[in-house]
Amino acid sequence: MAPQTPGPVWITGASTGIGRAVALGLARQGRLVIGSARGNLDLATLAEVARGLPGRIVPLQLDVTDPGAMAAALAKIEAEHGPLAQAIFNAGSHIPMGAADFRVDKLQKLIAVNLMGAAHGLEAVLPGMLARGAGRIAVVASVAGYRGLPSAAAYSPSKAAAIAMCEALRPECAAKGVVLQVINPGFVETPLTAKNDFPMPMLISAEKAADYILAGLESDRFEIAFPRRFAFAMKLLRVLPYPLFFAVTRKLLRN
Numbered sequence: 001m002a003p004q005t006p007g008p009v010w011i012t013g014a015s016t017g018i019g020r021a022v023a024l025g026l027a028r029q030g031r032l033v034i035g036s037a038r039g040n041l042d043l044a045t046l047a048e049v050a051r052g053l054p055g056r057i058v059p060l061q062l063d064v065t066d067p068g069a070m071a072a073a074l075a076k077i078e079a080e081h082g083p084l085a086q087a088i089f090n091a092g093s094h095i096p097m098g099a100a101d102f103r104v105d106k107l108q109k110l111i112a113v114n115l116m117g118a119a120h121g122l123e124a125v126l127p128g129m130l131a132r133g134a135g136r137i138a139v140v141a142s143v144a145g146y147r148g149l150p151s152a153a154a155y156s157p158s159k160a161a162a163i164a165m166c167e168a169l170r171p172e173c174a175a176k177g178v179v180l181q182v183i184n185p186g187f188v189e190t191p192l193t194a195k196n197d198f199p200m201p202m203l204i205s206a207e208k209a210a211d212y213i214l215a216g217l218e219s220d221r222f223e224i225a226f227p228r229r230f231a232f233a234m235k236l237l238r239v240l241p242y243p244l245f246f247a248v249t250r251k252l253l254r255n
């Protein structure tokens, strides 16, 4: 029997960085990719770059912090291209924040995009996928969600909550035939990390990150974490008792 052509895949945050590289990788595999972001120009450029690839990228402009926009986007995708086969909720942002510049509005901004953006996506796609007993969802979090890291007093909690949300949903999704995965990258060279003014260990390109992600999406394992040695080190940090953990993170403080 000929293999079935997978249905459309929707990726948010597709216009730059990791999302853009993953969208192009999926189009290279022949997939129909719906690429979303707020900026229309970058999306149009992306669709143009994908021309000539076996698959196709269809731009769909939206803001993931708007729940109505996410629901409307799914309705449009399914009306035009059929049932959604896969969703990758990747849109995200970073605002450094520590004790000296602690501000609730920064935290709210990152929670709105990094946590609620993915949550709005889940709310939109879960009912259909669960009813069909088929579908794949991946949420991009971060190894910075394993524990609270210096200067990430807004970013770490937004990603920790995204990981916990997926952990909570995974068993029920699996029981209904839906694969839910979490993607935890280390440092990746993108516009998001361009604002970091500190050395980023084991920094990789967005294309290399996309290779890890595309390979992980082929599997059903819960977590796709990379680069592997860096993710392993961050996992060790996660299990350290507090005195040891703070001895390490104190060293990360900048003057």
Ligand SMILES: NC(=O)c1ccc[n+]([C@@H]2O[C@H](COP(=O)([O-])OP(=O)(O)OC[C@H]3O[C@@H](n4cnc5c(N)ncnc54)[C@H](OP(=O)(O)O)[C@@H]3O)[C@@H](O)[C@H]2O)c1
Pocket: 012, 013, 014, 015, 016, 017, 018, 019, 036, 037, 038, 039, 040, 042, 062, 063, 064, 065, 090, 091, 092, 093, 094, 113, 114, 117, 140, 141, 142, 143, 184, 185, 186, 187, 188, 189, 190, 191, 192, 193
């Ligand atoms: N780079 C890293 O080292 C790293 C490490 C761990 C995790 N991550 C995570 O990986 C994901 C992608 O990050 P990246 O590094 O590729 O960053 P990036 O290059 O800045 O890309 C972010 C993408 O999200 C979109 N976006 C931002 N806010 C949005 C909103 N409200 N609605 C819709 N789209 C929105 C951006 O486009 P518009 O601005 O046009 O909307 C852009 O397409 C994020 O979730 C990030 O937290 C990155």
